[in-house]
Structures are given as structure tokens and as C-alpha cells.
Amino acid sequence: MRSVIVYKSPELLEKVEKVLLDLGHEVKSLPKPSRSLESFDFIVSIGGDGTILSILQEVRRCPPIFGINSGKIGYLTHSNSTDFEDKIRIALKKFETEKFERVKCSCGDSDCLALNEIAFFGKERGKLTEITIKIDSEEVDRIRCDGIIAATQIGSTAYSFSAGGPVVEPYHPSIIIVPVAPFRFGWRPFVVRMDRIVEFEAKNPGLVIADGKKIFEAKRVTITKSDFPAVFFKRDDRIKRVFQIIRRIE
Structure with missing residues (x-):
């Protein structure tokens, strides 16, 4: 071989x-x-x-x-x-x-894959950004924060964990949504099935980081289960x- x-x-x-x-x-x-x-x-x-x-x-x-x-x-x-x-x-x-399973993050003609997480941050350091969260096209929340993470169950022990996310066992395919430094008391991360469609949208273009690597800038990203x-x-x-x-x- x-x-x-x-x-x-x-x-x-x-x-x-x-x-x-x-x-x-x-x-x-x-x-x-x-x-x-x-x-x-x-x-x-x-x-x-x-x-x-x-x-x-x-x-x-x-x-x-x-x-x-x-x-x-x-x-x-x-x-x-x-x-x-x-x-x-x-x-x-x-x-x-x-x-x-890996997740795919898409924005127009650009996309990337991640095993651990997709992180979406505002471009200006030290400044809060308002991010709208949608699941299966339904708006579920709007939150001001430094950024937001969509982690897989494998990534639940990585960046998501350090941001206060839960640990999910490796054989339970999931997307874990975790805000980074949310400007709201009591906001908690939540977990959805891997086959959900998760969208993040900011008022201004932000940075998309896949497994620690900056990939592209976008105002709106869609995160889905990858075919790979x-x-x-x-x-x-x-x-x-x-x-x-x-x-x-x-």
C-alpha cells in the first residue's frame, strides 16, 4: 500500500x-x-x-x-x-x-472545511459585533459579542471548551454554538444536530477562521455538514x- x-x-x-x-x-x-x-x-x-x-x-x-x-x-x-x-x-x-463528520462553511463561491470549529469574528479587535443566528432559516437569536463559534463534537474539547462550551462525546454528531465574550448575562451555548443549517450574519464583514486558520472575510456564512x-x-x-x-x- x-x-x-x-x-x-x-x-x-x-x-x-x-x-x-x-x-x-x-x-x-x-x-x-x-x-x-x-x-x-x-x-x-x-x-x-x-x-x-x-x-x-x-x-x-x-x-x-x-x-x-x-x-x-x-x-x-x-x-x-x-x-x-x-x-x-x-x-x-x-x-x-x-x-x-466535518462542517463546511460557505459564503458565495468560497467555502472551507473544519473538523474542530468555524469561528466568526468581527474585524476590529476589542469591539463588539452584533451577530444574528439562524437555524434552518429561522432566526433564533441576535447577540453582541466578540465572535461566535460553531464547533463539532470533536471540537468540543478545543476552542469551544475554552469559551465555555459543553463537552460532547465524539460519536454524537453535533454543531455546538458558542459565543465568545457575549454582552448578555446568562447566555448559554446550545447544541443542534449536525444536519441542521446554521447561519451567522454580522452587520459588517467579519473574519472566518477554520480550525485556527484564517480563510476569508464575509458578512454572512452558512455552516452545514460536509460531504467529506x-x-x-x-x-x-x-x-x-x-x-x-x-x-x-x-
Whole structure:
């Protein structure tokens, strides 16, 4: 099978290449992800969650990803620098995968995908912006805030969590709507099904940020379930992993 390694940490690269070659796979290594990743049978990521998110920024059709954590949190990864050899051998032997929905953010002819979240902010720092929230074309609220987040259940432990959003288990496809610094007492985040159509509209053009990367400017954005899920090698302890991550953050 054709494999590709995307690495942020070159220290592990040789060891990972050797394991894959010993298992009979073709191997290519890239220091930065590109759209060419779609043509491989599977991807090995050496880095942290940010490395995996950068891979997903480049691909629509997603080959299965195996993550080796050399970062801090490693919520999306499968192993670390000390135990990856056994775990990658087992994963490739079983070749069991799982899919997690991504969201698509659209504005006119522009769109982007995100696994964790779409964030929509006013362009002027330190200034509140009024954002109208619609779900399935129905206006549900208007709120003054610094910005607003539409997170997936996978992203519920990321930026959404730091903004006061709830933790949602990874196998419950959801869009979590969380305002950032809302100018209203008692406003709480809420969760809708992934197949809802969520719209944010501001009085003035704002910034659209997908998984931490600024994508484009827009006055109105539509967020829907993407047709291109993220695909990972299966991790049997993924639910337990959520609680481990939260305890570590606290």
C-alpha cells in the first residue's frame, strides 16, 4: 500500500519510515501537507493535533490517518513517540477505520472545511459585533459579542471548551454554538444536530477562521455538514480519551 508521512518532528521520521518499509508499504515523506495526500492509501502524522488539522485543511477525500503525538494534548492521535511501533503495526493489520463528520462553511463561491470549529469574528479587535443566528432559516437569536463559534463534537474539547462550551462525546454528531465574550448575562451555548443549517450574519464583514486558520472575510456564512468526513484508524478507547484530556486540561 502507498503510505505518506507528514511530519512536524523529524526526530521520529527515520524510525517510522523503517516500520512502514518493514511492513512492505511504499513510503513518501512530506514536511508540509498538500492536496496530493488524497492519492495515498493512508497517512501517518508525526506531530500533534495541529499537524492533523493542517492535513485536513488540504484534503477533501481523506485517506485514513494514524497520528503519532509529539505535541502537548494529542486528542486526535493514536500513540506517542515511545509506543507507536506496536500500535501502528496492529492498526495496519486490522485496518479498521472510523469517520467523523466535518462542517463546511460557505459564503458565495468560497467555502472551507473544519473538523474542530468555524469561528466568526468581527474585524476590529476589542469591539463588539452584533451577530444574528439562524437555524434552518429561522432566526433564533441576535447577540453582541466578540465572535461566535460553531464547533463539532470533536471540537468540543478545543476552542469551544475554552469559551465555555459543553463537552460532547465524539460519536454524537453535533454543531455546538458558542459565543465568545457575549454582552448578555446568562447566555448559554446550545447544541443542534449536525444536519441542521446554521447561519451567522454580522452587520459588517467579519473574519472566518477554520480550525485556527484564517480563510476569508464575509458578512454572512452558512455552516452545514460536509460531504467529506475525516477518516481515522479506529481507536477503541476514544471515549475514555475524552475524559483523560479534560482532566489533563484542568
